[in-house]
Amino acid sequence: MELCSALVYSQIWHFLLDSWVVAQNVTDPDVLGQMHKAFTNFVQSGQIWALLIGLAIGYFIRNITSYG
Numbered sequence: 001m002e003l004c005s006a007l008v009y010s011q012i013w014h015f016l017l018d019s020w021v022v023a024q025n026v027t028d029p030d031v032l033g034q035m036h037k038a039f040t041n042f043v044q045s046g047q048i049w050a051l052l053i054g055l056a057i058g059y060f061i062r063n064i065t066s067y068g
Contacts, residue, residue, distance in 0.1 A: 028034065042048055
């Protein structure tokens with residue numbers, strides 16, 4: 001029984017080692033710049049208004065349908 005569990009742990013360990021990402025090719029390391037660009041696009045495309053309207057409608061529906 002102990003040999004069987006040792007083999008299982010050995011296989012799991014090899015699987016974890018094989019599935020790790022050791023190196024990546026990063027083309028643009030400016031994470032804050034990417035976040036700023038994404039947020040600017042979010043605002044300029046009007047999606048922020050859809051988010052705010054959806055939150056308001058959801059809040060009102062929650063209050064209407066709640067008991068008490």
